[in-house]
Amino acid sequence: MMRTSDPRISDPAEPIADFFDAFAALYDDWARGLHSRVASRLVTLSAPTPGEDCLDVGCGTGLVANAVASLVGPRGTVVGLDVAPGMLRRARDRSRSEGLRNTVFEHERVSHRLRFQDGLFDLVTLGTSLAFLGDPLAVLTEARRVLRDGGRIALSLRRRSLVTPAQEAFFGWLEELTAQHWRAIPRPQGSRSPLGEPQTLRRLLLEAGFGEPVTTMLATGSQMPSASAWIDHMTWSGPWPWALLTTLGPTERGRLEAALGREMERMGDEAFHYTDAFTFAVAPTA
Ligand SMILES: C[S@@+](CC[C@H](N)C(=O)[O-])C[C@H]1O[C@@H](n2cnc3c(N)ncnc32)[C@H](O)[C@@H]1O
Structure with a gap:
């Protein structure tokens, strides 16, 4: 959850939606198509079959939802929910251009409840979205409720423990900049970093009523040629760096570089x- 005590932040999901709306045009191709690769791995692991009904929470540009929709075919359905209108627009456009008629994309802020009746879906997917939601455990418990017996959940999450010393130093710095900054930078309350650790995710899934998950991971990386390229890349690593780094004027930016x-x-x-680095988990309904 984001800080709500700050009167300038009227809705805790707003800064997240703003970030993803700003990111929407870049999202699929960013970092040599990293998001597309992660989504495609999640779809493969979730193994949709013809005729299944699926819910994709935090569907973004529809990388997961539309791929699942083409695998479940015309007898299956996919509902995608997202808080960022710009991301949703792309999800709908992709669906139309691929001639898919079994998708519905809805603007919705998911916090801890899902508005669907019990046992409606065969598959619930959360592609790198769980860490942004108000109450991750409550949403997982709700995902179990809306799944039919014999269904499954499939998730991907960033695995923060595998960051490099350079990233650690940089994010330590951002902490300091944030503390001194004139603007209250919206931050999640409590760290969401452990969510992508396989043991933490397993514990949460079992607590939410799922069976033993199968987990796997994907790790990739590179080296940036300059401070400027590094900052440009890290600006898109999440709502907090984006909110902070996009406020820097040329002088401050030069000092930082x-x-x-x-x-x-x-x-x-x-x-x-x-x-x-990303952790993937697929768990059956217990
Ligand atoms: C990292 S993107 C992932 C998009 C997509 N699932 C994928 O795998 O490419 C996270 C998405 O979650 C959405 N999101 C964040 N908080 C949300 C909330 N409370 N309710 C609904 N969607 C949310 C964001 O707008 C964003 O599109």
């Missing part, structure tokens, strides 16, 4: 190295 360059120089071969 210079300081970052000096810090990275001290790291030798580790300089400007980053990883993007």
Whole structure:
């Protein structure tokens, strides 16, 4: 959950929706198509079959939902929910251009309840969306409720523990910048980082009423050529870095680049190295 005590933030989901709306045009191709690769792995692991009914929570541009829709075929259905209108627009456009008639995309902020009746779906997917939701455990419990017996949940989440020393140093820095900043930067209350750790995710899924999950991971990474390229990349790593880094004027940005360059120089071969790692889990209804 985001801080709500700050009167300037009227709805805790607003900064998240703003971030994803700004990201929508770049999202599918960002970082050499990272999101498309992660979504495609999730779809493969979730193994949709013809005639199944699916719910995709935090569907974004529809990378998962539309791929699932083509696998479940005309006898199956897919409902996609998202809080960011710009992401939803792309999901609908993709569906139309692929000639899919079995998808419905709805604007909805999911916090802890799902508005569907019990046992309506065969598959619930959450493609890197769980960490953004108000109460992740409550949403998983709801996902179990709306699934039929014999159904399954499939999720992907960023695995934060695999970040490099360069990323750790950079995000430590962002913490300091945030503390000094003139603007109250919206942040989740309590860290969501552990959610992508396989043991944490397993515990939550069992607690929510699912059976033993199968987990796997995908890790990729690269090295940035400069401080400027690094900051441009990290700007899109989440709502918090985006909200902070896009407020920097040219002078502040120049100072940050210079300081970052000096810090990275001290790291030798580790300089400007980053990883993007994801955990996937598929769990049956218990
Ligand atoms: C990282 S994107 C993932 C999109 C897509 N599932 C995929 O795998 O490419 C996370 C999505 O969750 C959506 N989201 C975040 N908080 C949400 C909420 N409370 N309710 C509904 N959608 C939300 C965002 O708008 C964004 O589109």
